[in-house]
Amino acid sequence: MKKMTMYMEQKEVKELLAPGHRACPGCGCALAVKLILRETGSNTIVVSATGCLETFTSPFMGSSWEVPWIHSLFENSPAIATGVLAALNAKGNPKGTKVVVISGDGGTYDIGMGSLSGMLERKDDILYICYDNEAYMNTGIQGSSATPFGADTTTTPVAGDSFGKMVPKKDLVAIALAHDAPYVATASISDPVELCKKVRKGIETPGPAVLLILTPCNLGWGFDPSETVELARKAVETGIFPIVEFKKGELISVKKIKPVPVEEYLKMQKRYQHLFKDDVFSEVLQAIQKSVDENILKYGLA
Amino acid sequence: MKGKTAILEGSRAVAEAVCACRPEVISVYPITPQTHILENLARFVASGRLKSQFVRADSEFSAASVVYGASATGARAYTASASQGILLMTEVIYAMASTRLPVVMTVVNRTVSHPITIQPDHQDSMSLRDTGALQIHVESLQEAYDAHVQAFRISEDPEVQLPLLVCMDGWVISHSYEPVTIFPEEAVSEFAGTFKPVQKLDPDKPLTYGSYADQDVLMEYRYALMRAQDRAKEKIRSVAAEYREVFGHFDGDLIDTYCTEDAEMVLIAMGSLVSTIRAAIDELRAEGRKVGLVKVRTFRPFPKEELLEACGKVPLVAVLDKSLSVNMGGVLATEVKSAFYGSPNQPIIVPFMAGLGGKDVNRRIIKEIVDIACRKAEQGYRERETVWMGLNYEFFGTEVK
Ligand SMILES: Cc1ncc(C[n+]2csc(CCOP(=O)(O)OP(=O)(O)O)c2C)c(N)n1
Ligand code: SF4
Numbered sequence: 001m002k003k004m005t006m007y008m009e010q011k012e013v014k015e016l017l018a019p020g021h022r023a024c025p026g027c028g029c030a031l032a033v034k035l036i037l038r039e040t041g042s043n044t045i046v047v048s049a050t051g052c053l054e055t056f057t058s059p060f061m062g063s064s065w066e067v068p069w070i071h072s073l074f075e076n077s078p079a080i081a082t083g084v085l086a087a088l089n090a091k092g093n094p095k096g097t098k099v100v101v102i103s104g105d106g107g108t109y110d111i112g113m114g115s116l117s118g119m120l121e122r123k124d125d126i127l128y129i130c131y132d133n134e135a136y137m138n139t140g141i142q143g144s145s146a147t148p149f150g151a152d153t154t155t156t157p158v159a160g161d162s163f164g165k166m167v168p169k170k171d172l173v174a175i176a177l178a179h180d181a182p183y184v185a186t187a188s189i190s191d192p193v194e195l196c197k198k199v200r201k202g203i204e205t206p207g208p209a210v211l212l213i214l215t216p217c218n219l220g221w222g223f224d225p226s227e228t229v230e231l232a233r234k235a236v237e238t239g240i241f242p243i244v245e246f247k248k249g250e251l252i253s254v255k256k257i258k259p260v261p262v263e264e265y266l267k268m269q270k271r272y273q274h275l276f277k278d279d280v281f282s283e284v285l286q287a288i289q290k291s292v293d294e295n296i297l298k299y300g301l302a
Numbered sequence: 303m304k305g306k307t308a309i310l311e312g313s314r315a316v317a318e319a320v321c322a323c324r325p326e327v328i329s330v331y332p333i334t335p336q337t338h339i340l341e342n343l344a345r346f347v348a349s350g351r352l353k354s355q356f357v358r359a360d361s362e363f364s365a366a367s368v369v370y371g372a373s374a375t376g377a378r379a380y381t382a383s384a385s386q387g388i389l390l391m392t393e394v395i396y397a398m399a400s401t402r403l404p405v406v407m408t409v410v411n412r413t414v415s416h417p418i419t420i421q422p423d424h425q426d427s428m429s430l431r432d433t434g435a436l437q438i439h440v441e442s443l444q445e446a447y448d449a450h451v452q453a454f455r456i457s458e459d460p461e462v463q464l465p466l467l468v469c470m471d472g473w474v475i476s477h478s479y480e481p482v483t484i485f486p487e488e489a490v491s492e493f494a495g496t497f498k499p500v501q502k503l504d505p506d507k508p509l510t511y512g513s514y515a516d517q518d519v520l521m522e523y524r525y526a527l528m529r530a531q532d533r534a535k536e537k538i539r540s541v542a543a544e545y546r547e548v549f550g551h552f553d554g555d556l557i558d559t560y561c562t563e564d565a566e567m568v569l570i571a572m573g574s575l576v577s578t579i580r581a582a583i584d585e586l587r588a589e590g591r592k593v594g595l596v597k598v599r600t601f602r603p604f605p606k607e608e609l610l611e612a613c614g615k616v617p618l619v620a621v622l623d624k625s626l627s628v629n630m631g632g633v634l635a636t637e638v639k640s641a642f643y644g645s646p647n648q649p650i651i652v653p654f655m656a657g658l659g660g661k662d663v664n665r666r667i668i669k670e671i672v673d674i675a676c677r678k679a680e681q682g683y684r685e686r687e688t689v690w691m692g693l694n695y696e697f698f699g700t701e702v703k
Contacts, residue, residue: 044505047371059515068509071511072371072511081371082329083327
């Protein structure tokens with residue numbers, strides 16, 4: 001009940017992501033960012049990479065950002081954030097302004113990885129949030145290294161012997177932990193209270209924090225816009241997207257689940273439909289379930 | 303004002319100038335021959351002499367991005383690079399100029415791969431020609447110092463607000479030792495002033511930087527860049543004049559001229575080559591040959607009117623280039639020709655490629671250039687063909703001759 005109160009109170013705060021932006025209806029990313037900003041408050045400078053978020057929030061003369069926001073390029077949001085932070089620090093940061101990055105999986109796992117690695121290594125006091133819709137959506141659903149095994153995208157197409165993405169998703173949590181990032185966590189838009197808490201913790205942690213949020217994309221994954229939150233919830237309940245939290249490299253919390261078969265999650269999305277149409281893909285399904293089981297074991301989710 | 307003259311390495315002279323201008327954020331990534339500048343600055347910061355946020359970046363791309371973010375947040379920002387590093391920064395510099403973020407950057411000119419070599423030419427900074435960034439090319443260690451002291455004020459001027467690249471030839475300037483006069487740090491700091499951004503990222507007044515736009519505004523953005531570069535001309539001039547007043551040094555504003563008054567032929571060049579040309583002209587003049595020099599100091603904004611005026615009624619111009627626009631010849635020559643196009647006194651313009659990849663250009667070669675240009679003029683030269691100085695045709699075997 002206490003949790004509920006906290007959430008309701010926050011709702012009365014002015015939204016810092018103004019309505020009227022151009023995201024698709026039911027966009028998981030838009031939902032996540034609204035929640036994130038409720039928690040960061042207005043004394044925050046947000047940096048974003050090129051991608052859906054940048055495009056749908058910042059049409060010239062029509063910005064949705066009620067906080068200072070900067071987008072520069074696709075591959076440099078961590079370095080831009082470092083520069084923003086350095087400038088604040090150079091002036092003593094009298095208002096205690098926080099710096100938060102919100103970038104997509106392409107900007108994070110792929111093209112911005114070097115920049116992110118640099119930011120983490122320097123121990124810059126920045127909260128880095130990746131909204132993970134598991135593909136390059138802004139350019140039309142191409143596979144990224146965050147695209148999961150077996151998913152159909154325009155560059156990991158299902159054709160001939162190809163069953164979609166033929167290699168697994170990169171493990172961003174492990175990468176962040178390998179950098180000794182003092183706070184590393186995952187969150188889901190299906191649990192806004194917890195998501196907000198983790199944003200707060202990430203902000204309050206001195207040094208870099210990495211928060212990975214699964215943000216279902218109805219356009220890219222193929223589901224009805226009304227099901228966004230349900231999709232996010234199913235990803236958590238099946239164990240394909242483990243909700244974990246690390247402080248100084250120690251696993252301090254996981255979201256316990258009573259695992260449901262991963263097929264229940266996969267079946268809801270067009271990007272996995274091919275796996276159910278033909279028996280030849282049963283091995284792929286088994287492989288996905290196996291990796292999910294490993295996740296469940298690794299983090300002790302069940 | 304009286305300065306202190308000491309034998310300094312070029313990189314040290316630059317670091318002294320930058321240090322005295324008190325950048326609040328410095329971001330660095332090593333590349334030869336730029337590295338000595340950042341090493342000097344690192345020491346100044348570590349020892350407490352300079353109170354800057356000193357950011358080691360994971361690449362030049364990130365180094366440029368760090369100063370981008372810093373400038374947008376209202377801090378005076380500095381970075382430096384060369385060659386491949388400049389190419390890697392290119393995307394960021396385009397964005398920086400269009401977002402109208404002032405940053406001062408040193409380009410320690412070095413050619414670009416391949417073959418990979420650490421020798422100097424202007425190919426790296428010329429690749430930034432169209433970014434919108436300002437470019438000042440210096441000829442000597444002293445000018446490298448002077449130009450850096452002036453740079454922040456030009457770049458950060460509310461009428462300008464553009465990244466400014468101070469370009470200096472690798473090794474010849476960065477690694478040479480020469481007497482350089484540097485001025486008291488306080489006086490330089492005062493001259494450089496502080497950065498007063500017109501706008502910045504600030505929670506009290508949230509602004510959106512780097513928004514998405516369709517066809518409605520991009521052309522307008524580019525046009526605004528053109529206008530800003532035009533306004534920069536006046537600023538470069540006035541800051542140089544003020545520098546002369548305060549410190550007594552003057553390296554020219556947009557251009558510098560030498561022996562042009564009665565010249566029958568003018569050489570046009572940029573960077574350290576200019577010093578060699580000065581020496582060659584002294585010798586040529588002693589032989590009674592009326593040769594002059596125009597140093598293009600600001601490659602951007604390009605000194606169109608100034609060139610025309612300085613060359614007056616000179617019938618013959620030779621342009622010496624250290625960068626190549628493949629298939630069209632030297633980049634400077636292309637710009638010079640375009641500046642003279644349609645002018646009533648359009649001279650014969652003979653383009654020379656001299657010193658690519660560090661190939662030596664000495665006084666003898668300059669004199670050769672003068673001779674070749676005169677011969678071409680006598681033959682009524684109207685060709686576009688660039689003369690490549692010192693090209694080793696044997697390299698190609700028998701095919702190309
Ligand atoms: C250097 C560079 N390469 C490619 C692009 C084209 N591009 C723009 S957005 C984008 C996809 C972004 O994907 P992601 O980071 O996953 O964010 P999403 O669009 O999915 O929200 C790409 C490839 C670019 N802008 N810059
Ligand atoms: S394509 Fe996906 S991520 Fe992009 S705006 Fe639409 S729903 Fe959101």
